[in-house]
Amino acid sequence: SQQGEEDPQALSIQEGENATMNCSYKTSINNLQWYRQNSGRGLVHLILIRSNEREKHSGRLRVTLDTSKKSSSLLITASRAADTASYFCATDESARTALIFGKGTTLSVSS
Amino acid sequence: SQTIHQWPATLVQPVGSPLSLECTVEGTSNPNLYWYRQAAGRGLQLLFYSVGIGQISSEVPQNLSASRPQDRQFILSSKKLLLSDSGFYLCAWSGAAGNEKLFFGSGTQLSVL
Numbered sequence: 001s002q003q004g005e006e007d008p009q010a011l012s013i014q015e016g017e018n019a020t021m022n023c024s025y026k027t028s029i030n031n032l033q034w035y036r037q038n039s040g041r042g043l044v045h046l047i048l049i050r051s052n053e054r055e056k057h058s059g060r061l062r063v064t065l066d067t068s069k070k071s072s073s074l075l076i077t078a079s080r081a082a083d084t085a086s087y088f089c090a091t092d093e094s095a096r097t098a099l100i101f102g103k104g105t106t107l108s109v110s111s
Numbered sequence: 112s113q114t115i116h117q118w119p120a121t122l123v124q125p126v127g128s129p130l131s132l133e134c135t136v137e138g139t140s141n142p143n144l145y146w147y148r149q150a151a152g153r154g155l156q157l158l159f160y161s162v163g164i165g166q167i168s169s170e171v172p173q174n175l176s177a178s179r180p181q182d183r184q185f186i187l188s189s190k191k192l193l194l195s196d197s198g199f200y201l202c203a204w205s206g207a208a209g210n211e212k213l214f215f216g217s218g219t220q221l222s223v224l
Contacts, residue, residue, distance in 0.1 A: 033212060042201055042215035043155075088154065090213075098145055098170070099213060103154035
Protein backbone atom coordinates (compact mmCIF):
# COMPACT_ATOMS: atom_id res chain seq x y z
CA SER A 1 0.00 0.00 0.00
CA GLN A 2 1.18 3.56 -0.59
CA GLN A 3 0.48 6.17 2.01
CA GLY A 4 2.04 9.28 0.52
CA GLU A 5 1.37 10.70 -2.90
CA GLU A 6 3.70 13.34 -4.31
CA ASP A 7 2.70 16.11 -6.63
CA PRO A 8 3.77 16.97 -9.28
CA GLN A 9 5.13 13.73 -10.74
CA ALA A 10 7.76 15.68 -12.65
CA LEU A 11 9.15 19.19 -12.34
CA SER A 12 11.60 21.01 -14.61
CA ILE A 13 13.16 24.29 -13.56
CA GLN A 14 16.19 26.49 -14.21
CA GLU A 15 19.11 26.84 -11.85
CA GLY A 16 18.48 29.46 -9.22
CA GLU A 17 14.72 28.93 -9.17
CA ASN A 18 12.86 27.40 -6.25
CA ALA A 19 11.32 23.94 -6.46
CA THR A 20 8.23 22.98 -4.49
CA MET A 21 6.98 19.44 -4.13
CA ASN A 22 3.88 18.35 -2.28
CA CYS A 23 2.92 15.18 -0.50
CA SER A 24 -0.51 14.05 0.66
CA TYR A 25 -1.20 11.11 2.93
CA LYS A 26 -4.24 9.31 4.22
CA THR A 27 -3.94 8.24 7.86
CA SER A 28 -2.62 9.75 11.05
CA ILE A 29 1.15 9.75 11.37
CA ASN A 30 3.91 10.16 13.92
CA ASN A 31 6.33 11.73 11.49
CA LEU A 32 6.86 12.44 7.81
CA GLN A 33 10.19 12.19 6.06
CA TRP A 34 11.62 13.30 2.73
CA TYR A 35 14.22 11.33 0.79
CA ARG A 36 16.24 11.96 -2.33
CA GLN A 37 17.26 9.37 -4.92
CA ASN A 38 19.78 9.90 -7.67
CA SER A 39 19.18 7.73 -10.71
CA GLY A 40 20.04 4.09 -10.06
CA ARG A 41 21.12 4.69 -6.48
CA GLY A 42 19.77 4.16 -3.00
CA LEU A 43 17.69 6.76 -1.20
CA VAL A 44 19.23 9.35 1.06
CA HIS A 45 17.37 10.83 4.00
CA LEU A 46 16.88 14.59 3.80
CA ILE A 47 14.67 15.69 6.65
CA LEU A 48 12.18 14.39 9.22
CA ILE A 49 9.29 16.42 10.58
CA ARG A 50 7.22 15.20 13.50
CA SER A 51 3.45 15.45 13.69
CA ASN A 52 3.64 18.22 16.33
CA GLU A 53 5.91 20.37 14.14
CA ARG A 54 4.69 22.71 11.42
CA GLU A 55 7.89 23.74 9.72
CA LYS A 56 11.50 22.63 9.59
CA HIS A 57 14.59 23.92 7.83
CA SER A 58 17.82 22.27 6.77
CA GLY A 59 20.17 24.32 4.61
CA ARG A 60 18.28 25.13 1.39
CA LEU A 61 15.45 22.78 2.33
CA ARG A 62 12.22 23.87 3.97
CA VAL A 63 9.54 21.37 4.91
CA THR A 64 6.05 22.17 6.12
CA LEU A 65 3.48 19.83 7.58
CA ASP A 66 -0.26 20.41 7.86
CA THR A 67 -1.78 17.50 9.75
CA SER A 68 -5.30 18.89 9.38
CA LYS A 69 -4.96 18.64 5.62
CA LYS A 70 -2.73 15.56 5.77
CA SER A 71 -0.20 17.22 3.53
CA SER A 72 3.43 18.29 3.46
CA SER A 73 5.57 20.34 1.13
CA LEU A 74 9.28 20.34 0.39
CA LEU A 75 10.81 23.56 -0.86
CA ILE A 76 14.30 23.63 -2.33
CA THR A 77 15.52 27.19 -2.66
CA ALA A 78 18.07 28.46 -5.19
CA SER A 79 18.18 25.12 -6.95
CA ARG A 80 21.33 23.75 -8.57
CA ALA A 81 21.90 21.23 -11.35
CA ALA A 82 23.11 18.85 -8.64
CA ASP A 83 19.62 18.86 -7.11
CA THR A 84 18.39 16.86 -10.11
CA ALA A 85 16.97 13.68 -8.58
CA SER A 86 13.75 12.03 -7.49
CA TYR A 87 12.25 13.10 -4.19
CA PHE A 88 10.03 10.89 -2.07
CA CYS A 89 7.95 11.48 1.00
CA ALA A 90 7.55 8.66 3.49
CA THR A 91 5.16 8.29 6.38
CA ASP A 92 4.69 5.96 9.30
CA GLU A 93 1.18 4.73 9.93
CA SER A 94 0.30 4.54 13.60
CA ALA A 95 0.57 0.81 14.18
CA ARG A 96 3.32 -0.01 11.73
CA THR A 97 7.04 -0.38 12.09
CA ALA A 98 7.97 0.40 8.50
CA LEU A 99 7.83 3.56 6.41
CA ILE A 100 5.54 3.74 3.44
CA PHE A 101 6.78 5.72 0.46
CA GLY A 102 5.00 7.67 -2.24
CA LYS A 103 5.73 7.45 -5.96
CA GLY A 104 8.03 10.44 -5.93
CA THR A 105 8.60 13.67 -7.81
CA THR A 106 11.30 13.73 -10.46
CA LEU A 107 13.08 17.08 -10.38
CA SER A 108 15.20 18.24 -13.29
CA VAL A 109 17.29 21.39 -12.85
CA SER A 110 18.91 22.74 -15.96
CA SER A 111 21.81 25.18 -16.06
CA SER B 112 30.17 4.78 11.75
CA GLN B 113 27.40 2.63 10.37
CA THR B 114 27.51 1.21 6.87
CA ILE B 115 25.21 -0.98 4.86
CA HIS B 116 26.38 -3.35 2.16
CA GLN B 117 24.12 -4.80 -0.48
CA TRP B 118 25.12 -7.10 -3.30
CA PRO B 119 25.22 -7.81 -6.14
CA ALA B 120 24.71 -4.45 -7.83
CA THR B 121 23.18 -6.00 -10.94
CA LEU B 122 21.79 -9.43 -11.65
CA VAL B 123 20.29 -11.03 -14.74
CA GLN B 124 18.43 -14.25 -14.07
CA PRO B 125 16.25 -16.53 -16.20
CA VAL B 126 12.63 -17.14 -15.30
CA GLY B 127 12.32 -20.04 -12.89
CA SER B 128 15.79 -19.67 -11.42
CA PRO B 129 16.41 -19.10 -7.70
CA LEU B 130 17.41 -15.80 -6.14
CA SER B 131 19.45 -14.77 -3.16
CA LEU B 132 20.22 -11.14 -2.36
CA GLU B 133 22.21 -10.33 0.73
CA CYS B 134 22.42 -7.24 2.88
CA THR B 135 24.65 -6.64 5.88
CA VAL B 136 24.93 -3.74 8.27
CA GLU B 137 28.04 -2.72 10.21
CA GLY B 138 28.54 -0.42 13.13
CA THR B 139 25.22 -0.88 14.88
CA SER B 140 23.40 -3.59 16.78
CA ASN B 141 19.79 -4.76 16.79
CA PRO B 142 18.76 -2.67 13.77
CA ASN B 143 15.40 -2.88 12.09
CA LEU B 144 15.96 -4.20 8.56
CA TYR B 145 13.86 -3.70 5.45
CA TRP B 146 13.57 -4.88 1.85
CA TYR B 147 11.88 -2.56 -0.64
CA ARG B 148 11.33 -3.01 -4.36
CA GLN B 149 11.11 -0.23 -6.91
CA ALA B 150 9.66 -0.84 -10.36
CA ALA B 151 11.02 1.33 -13.18
CA GLY B 152 9.97 4.95 -12.62
CA ARG B 153 7.82 4.03 -9.65
CA GLY B 154 7.79 4.44 -5.91
CA LEU B 155 9.07 2.00 -3.33
CA GLN B 156 7.04 -1.02 -2.34
CA LEU B 157 7.74 -2.45 1.10
CA LEU B 158 8.34 -6.21 0.84
CA PHE B 159 9.61 -7.35 4.23
CA TYR B 160 10.85 -5.94 7.49
CA SER B 161 12.48 -7.45 10.54
CA VAL B 162 12.82 -6.20 14.10
CA GLY B 163 15.05 -9.06 15.25
CA ILE B 164 16.73 -12.36 14.38
CA GLY B 165 14.21 -14.75 12.90
CA GLN B 166 11.41 -12.16 13.03
CA ILE B 167 10.10 -11.39 9.56
CA SER B 168 6.99 -9.42 8.63
CA SER B 169 5.75 -9.81 5.07
CA GLU B 170 3.89 -6.97 3.46
CA VAL B 171 3.05 -8.39 0.06
CA PRO B 172 2.16 -12.03 -0.68
CA GLN B 173 4.39 -13.22 -3.48
CA ASN B 174 6.99 -15.80 -4.36
CA LEU B 175 9.69 -13.97 -2.41
CA SER B 176 10.81 -14.71 1.12
CA ALA B 177 13.19 -13.09 3.58
CA SER B 178 15.35 -14.39 6.38
CA ARG B 179 17.46 -12.85 9.11
CA PRO B 180 19.94 -15.48 10.25
CA GLN B 181 22.11 -12.99 12.13
CA ASP B 182 21.48 -9.65 13.81
CA ARG B 183 22.91 -7.59 10.98
CA GLN B 184 22.22 -9.84 8.00
CA PHE B 185 19.07 -9.78 5.89
CA ILE B 186 18.53 -12.08 2.91
CA LEU B 187 15.91 -11.91 0.18
CA SER B 188 15.21 -15.17 -1.63
CA SER B 189 13.06 -16.83 -4.20
CA LYS B 190 12.86 -20.45 -5.27
CA LYS B 191 11.58 -19.62 -8.75
CA LEU B 192 11.75 -16.13 -10.24
CA LEU B 193 8.92 -14.64 -12.28
CA LEU B 194 9.17 -11.95 -14.94
CA SER B 195 7.27 -9.66 -12.59
CA ASP B 196 10.07 -9.95 -10.02
CA SER B 197 12.25 -7.63 -12.12
CA GLY B 198 13.02 -4.37 -10.41
CA PHE B 199 15.39 -2.43 -8.22
CA TYR B 200 15.71 -4.00 -4.78
CA LEU B 201 16.77 -1.86 -1.87
CA CYS B 202 17.82 -2.93 1.58
CA ALA B 203 17.62 -0.45 4.44
CA TRP B 204 18.11 -0.25 8.18
CA SER B 205 16.90 1.96 10.99
CA GLY B 206 17.39 2.15 14.70
CA ALA B 207 15.50 -0.27 16.90
CA ALA B 208 12.99 2.42 17.86
CA GLY B 209 11.57 2.20 14.37
CA ASN B 210 9.93 4.93 12.29
CA GLU B 211 13.08 6.97 12.40
CA LYS B 212 15.18 7.68 9.36
CA LEU B 213 16.19 4.86 7.07
CA PHE B 214 19.67 4.25 5.73
CA PHE B 215 19.61 2.59 2.34
CA GLY B 216 22.01 0.33 0.54
CA SER B 217 23.04 1.04 -3.02
CA GLY B 218 20.48 -1.37 -4.48
CA THR B 219 20.38 -4.41 -6.75
CA GLN B 220 19.00 -4.10 -10.27
CA LEU B 221 17.37 -7.45 -11.01
CA SER B 222 16.34 -8.35 -14.54
CA VAL B 223 14.39 -11.56 -14.99
CA LEU B 224 14.40 -12.71 -18.61
